[in-house]
Amino acid sequence: MLQIDDTSRVRTVTLDRPDALNAFNEALYDATADALLAAAEDPGVAVVLLTGNGRAFSAGTDLLEMHARATDPDFVPGKHGFLGLLDALVAFPKPLVCAVNGVGLGIGATILGYADLAFMSTTARLKCPFTSLGVAPEAASSYLFPRLLGHQDAAWMLLSAEWVSAAEAKEMGLVWRVCEPHDLLPEARRHAELLAARPISSLVAVKRTMTEPLRAEIRAARDRENAAFAELMGGPANLEALTAFAEGREPDFTNLPPGW
Numbered sequence: 001m002l003q004i005d006d007t008s009r010v011r012t013v014t015l016d017r018p019d020a021l022n023a024f025n026e027a028l029y030d031a032t033a034d035a036l037l038a039a040a041e042d043p044g045v046a047v048v049l050l051t052g053n054g055r056a057f058s059a060g061t062d063l064l065e066m067h068a069r070a071t072d073p074d075f076v077p078g079k080h081g082f083l084g085l086l087d088a089l090v091a092f093p094k095p096l097v098c099a100v101n102g103v104g105l106g107i108g109a110t111i112l113g114y115a116d117l118a119f120m121s122t123t124a125r126l127k128c129p130f131t132s133l134g135v136a137p138e139a140a141s142s143y144l145f146p147r148l149l150g151h152q153d154a155a156w157m158l159l160s161a162e163w164v165s166a167a168e169a170k171e172m173g174l175v176w177r178v179c180e181p182h183d184l185l186p187e188a189r190r191h192a193e194l195l196a197a198r199p200i201s202s203l204v205a206v207k208r209t210m211t212e213p214l215r216a217e218i219r220a221a222r223d224r225e226n227a228a229f230a231e232l233m234g235g236p237a238n239l240e241a242l243t244a245f246a247e248g249r250e251p252d253f254t255n256l257p258p259g260w
Contacts, residue, residue, distance in 0.1 A: 019054075021231050026078030034080070051188070083226075092114070096114040096116050098112055103125050106128065118175040131158075131160070
C-alpha cells in the first residue's frame, strides 16, 4: 500500500498500488494520512517526499469504490478517508515535496496545491476529471488553483477535464521543476535533502508563517466543495459517469434531465 524510507532526515512515502495506478481506495487514504501524521510528530523527519510506484503518481479516487459508495448502503468508510487525508495535508507542519512520476488524476493532481515543492517527469500528465465525472472540485482546489495558476489556467484545469502536460503544468505554476524520468527522484531528493539539512524548528516556522493565513480560506473552500460534491454525487450525471466507467464506455451526458 505504501513504501516508506528514511534517509538523511527525508522520509520518502511512495504510493504502492501500481496495478491500480496508485488510485486511492479507503485503505490508501488511511495509510497516507497516517504516514503524514507520523512524520509530523517524528523529531527525526524534517521533510516528506511523496511519489508513486510504477506508471502513475496517482489515478485519483478508486472509481469502483466510488461507485460502491454511491450505490451501496452498507459501504464502510475508512478511519480517515479522503477528508482525513486533506486534514493531514493542511496541518502538515514540515516541507512536503512531491515527485510526480506518472499520471496524476483528481487527488493525484489537486494534492499539488499542498506541495511546498513539486517536481514532475516530462512524461507525466495531470487531469482534474471532475466535470467528466459529474461532480465538483475537491481538496480546496477551487481556492488553491486560482491562487497558484491564475484564474484562467485554473478554470481550464477544473472545468475542462482535459490532460495537462508537464510543460504546461510548469508554465502554469503548478510544478516547480520538470525533469527527465531518470532524473526525477534524484533531483527531488537532492532538493529535499538540502532542506532537511536546515533546522527543523526553522523549517516549521517558515512553513507556518506562509500557510497559516491560508487555512481559513482553505476550510471555507472545502466546505463549499463538500456541499457541492454531496449534492452532485449520486445524481444523474455522476451515476452515468460511474456506470459508463464500470461498463468500459464513454459517458453520454446528452440525455440527462434539464439542468444536469
